[in-house]
Amino acid sequence: MARTRDALTHDRVLQAALTLADAEGLDALTMRRLGTALGVEAMSLYRHVPNKEALLDAMVDVIVHDWIDDEAALKADWRARIAAIMHRAHATLLARPWAVELVTIRPRAGDGRLRYAETITTALLEAGFTPQLAHHGLHIVDGTIMGFTAQQARRPTAAALGDSVQALYNGDLAGDYPGISVTIREHHDHAEEYSLMVDLVIDGLARLRDGHLPPRTGSGASYARSLV
Amino acid sequence: MARTRDALTHDRVLQAALTLADAEGLDALTMRRLGTALGVEAMSLYRHVPNKEALLDAMVDVIVHDWIDDEAALKADWRARIAAIMHRAHATLLARPWAVELVTIRPRAGDGRLRYAETITTALLEAGFTPQLAHHGLHIVDGTIMGFTAQQARRPTAAALGDSVQALYNGDLAGDYPGISVTIREHHDHAEEYSLMVDLVIDGLARLRDGHLPPRTGSGASYARSLV
DNA sequence: CGGTGTATGCTTACGCCGTAAACTATGTCA
């Protein structure tokens, strides 16, 4: 049945997978359902994708690549460049909350992820960071994107978040948790908060580059030891 | 068969789940295998746990609670207090890499997580942060823990990381990715890098409290728009 | 001491999942 028309391709499978995940979440992305979405049996997909893992990795790569897909922004000053990537990543992930899980966990690096890392690294190197500090910087930027976004993407599901959080809003637990009972009602603009963090991180990087070491609190080794 | 001896309890199930995940990873944690580990059929577990999701949530709560389980450290100066929590969290998660996936994704907040949030929040409030800033601060700290740790926990699996990273080390891709080809060989001490980030974040928080706003790069709204 | 109610764990079964293996139908080119 090698029809020429409507032939399946790796890319059609990949796009359909993204669409399905967008529409119904990651749990709905099964090989059978993906097949159905493409009008095809599940096993047919295996002609174009070695296994589901590889498909997920490819999805990650598409998403991460998108973060640096803005030529205009990438010509600016290093701060603006990195800010652009961070904001784009944030927006992408909030639009596709299911992707957070994939992006934060999957280790396999395809071209998209490498290019993303490359873009940040060269921005830092060109801005006068030492290779060592650029390396740290990449991890700092990457970690900030993942951590912040994971956390904010976690929130929207707050409808089904657990009674405790409801109770907190009602002030019912003010005795047990006085601090968060106060702060939980604070005005909360995700974008604004993220923006603050982005600028804080970029400013921190600049200060590091210029030799302003933050006051050290300790190496952490003692805390690690206290776990045993 | 309500034996008095060796009776199953919620806590025994929970502990066994943690042990199994520690020993063989999260994929190995199935209800059947967990039952076997406890010398019991899978369905017996459901007398003590409503479903697997709830078990995973309970595991998360144990882990997060552990982050603030250090009374000595929690009496110190606010910087040291937050640093202690962050380092403890990092150490815990690196020791239990499988937990990263759970902790970063699961939204349901039990007592452990609430108490963790409470501890950080009150530390900040006591240190003179406004409720608004304390709220941001909690998210900043939490995001940093998750993001950084997820990333570092991702690395160790680098053995099975993909040929591209191997190639990078060999310098084979220096043409395509000149920046990371240079920086990837940088000396890399996870603990030291994390320490740097912790201090950078805490210093950033202090500066925020004291009114030193970092130079703003933009609200991010434009990048969000550029996605459409 | 014997009977009974109830908590605890077991058995069976269902509908999902990812995917291995073998098969069939199609289009290509000699």
Next chain:
DNA sequence: TGACATAGTTTACGGCGTAAGCATACACCG
């Protein structure tokens, strides 16, 4: 025309989470 490669199908297997109903053994009461 006929052989071959390619694309999609069929069938099947072992594993998953868990619903439903059953069996057992203890705790308590008379």
